[in-house]
Amino acid sequence: MEIAAKNIDAHVEEEESVNYLNATHTVKSWLLTLDHKRIGILYLLSISVFFLIGGIYASLIRLELVTPRGDLLTPETYNRVFTMHGVIMIFFFLIPSIPATLGNFLLPLMLGAKDVAFPRLNLLSWYIFMIGGIMMMYTLLSGGIDTGWTFYPPYSSIYSNSQVTLAGISIFITGFSSILTGLNFMVTIHTMRAPGQTWFRLPLFVWGMYATSLIQILGTPVIAITVLALAFERTLQIGIFDPKLGGDPILFQHMFWFYSHPAVYIMVLPGMGVISEIIASMTRKAIFGYHFVAFSSLAIAVFGFLVWGHHMFTSSQSMYAGMVFSLISFAVAIPSAIKVFNWVATIYKGSVSYDTPMIYALAFLGLFMVGGMTGLFLAALGLDIHLHDTYFVVAHFHYVMVGGQVIAYLGGLHFWWPKMTGRMYSETWGRISAVIIFLGFNLTFFPQFVLGYLGMPRRYHAYVPEFQFLHVLSSAGASVLALGFFVPAIYLTWSLFYGKKATANPWQAYGLEWQTPSPPPTENFTYDPVVTHEAYDFDSVKEISDARAKVAVTA
Amino acid sequence: MSEHAEHVPGLAHHFATMEQQKEAGTVGMWVFLVTELMFFGGLFLVYTIFRSTYPEGFEYGSFLLSVPLGLTNTVVLILSSLTMAMGVHSAQTGKQGALQFYLVVTLLLCLAFLGIKSIEYTTKVKDHLFPAYTTYNPVTKEADPTNTHAVPTKIKSEVRTFLWIYFLMTGLHAFHMIVGAGMLVALIWMARKGRFNEHYNSPIEIGGLYWHFVDIVWIFLFPLLYLSGYHLNSGH
């Protein structure tokens, strides 16, 4: 990045001055803000609340499963608890997690833009999200839903005595928030790049977000129309999904997974983007094989649309369809493997920092490997017959969703925390909690692989006594994990008030977002950014800091 | 860039140039249309599957729809696409009066479409063809063998499935028309205030894209829904 000395001069002076956080103070200025950074913060607060609610449900599940007899909750309650856990965590936490918080905050900064392409639409997305979220909370208070987050008919369309229609409508509404965010980001990446910020100079996080947006745009409308049709099926018996009326319940599964499998990549591609940024900055090296990592994101997004049938190997779809879906599922594993190998290769001959974000990145590598490799078990046809709908599946997707996305989200939150808030958190506590989360997570979910293979089916409220030992281990791990999630909540909040003030670039990282004060001013940059170097060119960071040092000396 | 940008009328603060703003709007609308395509795509999939499962139900169901009204609506929509295109052209060449004229004509054609659609819907409800359980009670062949539009009792429920798909697809399309009418009203209002000229007319262009998309959806809906049972006219 080439920045004229006078610009550096300007922002050194302005570091303590007006920024996006203290520019205005009223509640109204936050609720009507068009600033992508403030909208990112609004999302951060809302999804944290949803994460807490989803987490409480998770705790109830683990508490219930300590004993085999199902003596804590009634079956009706338990079924609602695991459904609400899934629905809230997926639609209201994981899908918006990185895109809507870090994505909103960082994307324009990384591109060198003043805002996303459509700031009003961006605020509208948040309001739509909140309307959907509040409706879901109302659903929860008025009895919840007991269909599982997959809403399979005919149970959901006739037999369930819970608020399926209401839940369907809130997911329908929330879907539009996701679509509009994806649309906004895609247009922003296409049209709002600063001069010189070419496609192959983009940070890999932006590539990840681009691939994510693609899925949000192509997939989400399909789930929207599917849940809408389900709501009609339930209220008006339209006869599309209900076999008694001439409909086809398997059709629902096809339409549901056509979105919901790619949605898994909405939940992990942004995480991969975050890991690329962290590893590059924490090793001070360009990501090894930049083009391969960038294109693997797109490959995952595209192939991700062709593998939905691997959720239906036992559902009576034809054997040959199963084989095709299985083969493509194996193909989609390759781009993920490419990413992992390139990340490891990046560390080679780097200058590796052990700061908290790097600890999270390392945890991500290990957990994502296990999550990804166990995906191969499930994509393997003959083996999936046994593993389908058991705890093995539960363990697998938690390794990908929590071990992948949540860990990456926490890593990213720590990495950009100084930029977002202008404060440093306690590095010691950061590392301690990362380790607690890593250990607690493995203790919670590793036993579930064994449980699954032994035959413990999903969504069981009571189970046969021989599974108890592993369930107790898992519940014990869950309490460690819960502790691990509380610690960052405490020290991050603490840092807001007592944390050391952050400099513009506390990690000596590369990227446009580090070339503006922390927290950034409302207009993002005090100068017009022009990009002249490829991504992760740390030599240019040195040039800039040298220039800055010179300015300081002359001053 | 901020200082000089502020002075260009119609340029939002976060864009550097008019070209960038226009490009963002156009790309945005295209991306939105892709989303819309997937949205309708779900219903087209449902249509395809049930048409191949219940071919007879779809034939008889289709025969219940009014081809003259559907055809009129098709013509109305194609005309409205033409007037919309003329409107975009007028905006680009800076002809204020012509722009307003074409937009108003497009709006009138849109309302005509919705009017005809509502006549069709009311007729269906009156004929007990709205497929909710409480309202669905078509004339059966057994009850009235001379009625060409009577449905054989055996496929009553298949016809019902067809009618649901008809109402869902055309309902979703009509919803888009209503949104389009709102959009046209806003564009007419802006045009009357003289917002558009040779240099700034992207809302009109983007609105035009949306309008053509909605028309194209209908071009697919009309033959799939109205014409697949047309051959029953010549007896069955």
Place this chain on the structure above:
Amino acid sequence: MNPVFLQADFQLNPTQASSFAAEIDLFYYALWTLTIVFTIGVAAAAGYLMMRYKRRSMGDLPEHIHGSLILELSWSIIPFILALGIFAWGAKLYYQLYTAPVDALEIYVTGKQWMWRAQHQNGVREINELHIPINRAVKMTMTSEDVLHSYFIPAFRTKADVVPGRYTMTWFKPTQTGTFHLFCSEYCGTQHSGMIGKVYVMEQEDYQKWLTAGGGLTYGMTPAKSGEKLATTLGCAACHKADGNGRGPSWVGIYNTPQKLTNGTTVVADDAFIRESVLHPRAKVLAGYDTLMATYQGQVSEEQILDLIAYIKSLSKGDATQSEPAVLGTAAGLSSVAPTATPAAALATPVGTEPAAKPAVTAPAKPMVKPVVK
């Protein structure tokens, strides 16, 4: 808490009680080996590199490395080849799991919130239990009366969803006597976790004894008998005359044989076809017949349809029943997914009036005590 984990017999896999179990376990452990090798490999490499290249000072500026095409290609192609290998092994097992041997013992199962009903060929029915002989292939034809269920026997490593509106199938060959778990593994509502049962694998002669004694429950009539009675009650024979001169095709000898349809295609008159013909008579009409038959949807239960099928089957005993292994998945569908959804009209499935072949075993009306199997 029972410290099973500390006991010597704690296992990481369920008992291997079917012909599939050993190979599936081998596959499973092979994949774990691969997973551990890759995960430890990646973690060790990352850990070593982190220590080796630990940052010395804030001013460190490592050399710029772009990447390496050779490395990229090798770590794309080698995993891809491995993945293809895993695919092939999985697909092979899947094919086996989907291809029942011709001489398999056939059992019909209906799932219902929240119980499993199994019906043996001689009319013995049982609820939430399944008694089967050792070393004999068993083919389960299943459907649901209400919502989705899934028939899962971990010890056999088999599972198949049970779907309302269509037949699904699974098969296995038990290789060990004993009692095994039966679980419903597709979420089906409030008592989903209560929809469990036991599978009893017995020695051949014990099974025969159990079967002849009528199992635990009996309705005193074989499915074929019940089907015959039902066909009379419903008046099927009025059209489906045995001599083939009725308004509907004769049922005699029709089971599992190819039949020409009005639209020129050919269909095998298997279970799924018969079921469809009862419920949606116009979907596929045999050539030479008219679309006269009305649907029996709502008039017959899934179990009664199974009885009718057993009856029609009994009219063809001796020939045609499975001359080649049935590929289960494709036979199962009745709509979009499977390629059976040919547009056409109806069949009228015929009833023969001849009291044809009698089922081999007639169950006595008297219930008796279940044999206890360990």
